[in-house]
Amino acid sequence: MHDESRATPDTESSIDPFVEHRRLLFGTAYQMLGSVADAEDILQDTWLKWHAVEQDSVEHPKAYLVRTVTNLSLNRLTSARATRETYVGPWLPEPLITAPNAAEETEMADTVSTAMLVVLETLGPVERAVFVLSEVFGYSHGEIAGFLDRPEATVRQISHRARNHVQSRRPRFDTDVELRSEVTDKFLAACRGGDVNALMELLAPDVTMWNDGGGIVTAARRPVHGDDHVARWMLGVLAKPVSAGVELRPAVINGELGIIGVVDGYPIGAVTYDLVGGRIQNLRFQVNPNKVSGLRAAGEEQR
Structure with a gap:
């Protein structure tokens, strides 16, 4: 997983446990929060806490760091939920550019998908922490109990409840890479050509579209339903002067071609x-311009 962070100085030694486990720490924070910017903030706070303690006295640095990230993320998620109640329009996770072969490089490819992050939003903060640590990173209930300062039996119950919740809502979609590439190419061609019929052929009749502009930029504040409405809305937006100069490019986002x-x-x-x-x-x-930080590296690379 791509895990840029402004937290660690370039001069930091590669043997520092924080640097060694940085990918894991970022992944934990990102999947708990659905926010690249917040995950980076959590990493910075974790780095500061790590370098404020007597490191030689920490028996298990990795466990200490994961515990720190988990609890900082829990605090951030709890406060973020109140903010999201007044969020303008639909709230979507921040997109994250990932490697083209992310599915081969990490077992997190499925759980980091945008669809899965949307499902994780329906969990309570503690349920989400337990699910991520258990189902994504493979920690035992005993280890998670230590991270969260809760009895192991309680963590086991929370894990069972969270797993059932996610499985009942877990998206089941086509995963064929070649098919996704073909649909993406046709989708781009239809959008660039303003071909409403070609676009409608790619959309399911009961397709739903969500837009997250955060009240900052123009976006539909309610979901748009149906192939005809979605296609005409999209092409209408692309035809507006505000969309002049926008270039659409394929990219691997959250482990999937987008x-x-x-x-x-x-x-x-x-x-x-x-x-x-x-x-x-x-x-x-x-x-939402405040939620595209996970895309910037890709843009810089293609300049």
């Missing part, structure tokens, strides 16, 4: 989607 919108080489938004029977079932547009 699309980023770029202006003068700078990413301004992301499109992720789910496929069912070869058609797009769900479309998610992340255009």
